[in-house]
Amino acid sequence: MKTVHSILAAFVIIAIAMVVFNAVMSLKREEKFKAGDRKLGLVALILTHIQLLTGLVTYYISPWYQTLKNVxxxxxxxxxxxxxxxxxxxxxxxxxxxxxxxGWSRHKKLAEDQAKFKSFAIFYGIAFVLILSRIPWAQWI
Incomplete structure (x- = not known):
């Protein structure tokens, strides 16, 4: 399960980076919010939720959790x-x-294209920084 969690983490990082990059570039270019932009955000959302589920399973079967319980x-x-x-x-x-x-829920309620991109850029961007800050790089795979 740890391997699945680690491999999926790479896809999550790539997907979120793509959403943030796309949102920032689209804001700069003042582009219209298209179906592809929505799908990219949705893929990142789905991957992060799947990663959460695999992470929870991995957490409770890990030796780290057993150590926490013991000490x-x-x-x-x-x-x-x-x-x-x-x-x-x-x-x-x-x-x-x-x-x-x-960020996903908020973008759906917004009418303006630029506001949708801002929602993705801000919320997915902050999440991206948080994720990178707490990945246990020494433990990865």
Whole structure:
């Protein structure tokens, strides 16, 4: 399951980067919001939600979770690696996925093309930075 979670993470990062890049470039060019722009945002949304599900399964079967249960939250917060794997990574990823979901929902309510691109650029962009900040690079694959 860890391998699936790691491979899917690469697709999630690429998809979100594409959405943010497309939104920023389309804002600069003052383009119309097209079906392809919507589909790109939707693909990133779906991938992040699938990643959340695989992440939750991976979390609860991981040795990190077992260690957390054994040592307790107090000791886990004093260990940087354990804290990253059991608290910071999962919590930050959930916040990022919530931001992507808000960006998706918000864009649907907006009428102006530029506002839709701004919604994607801001919410998916912040989520992208959060995701990159808390990927356990040393643990990846």
């Amino acid at each position: 307790g939250m107090g000791k886990a917060m004093k260990d940087a690696e354990l804290r990253l794997m059991t608290v910071e990574h999962p919590l930050t990823m959930i916040v990022a996925i919530v931001l992507i979901t808000i």
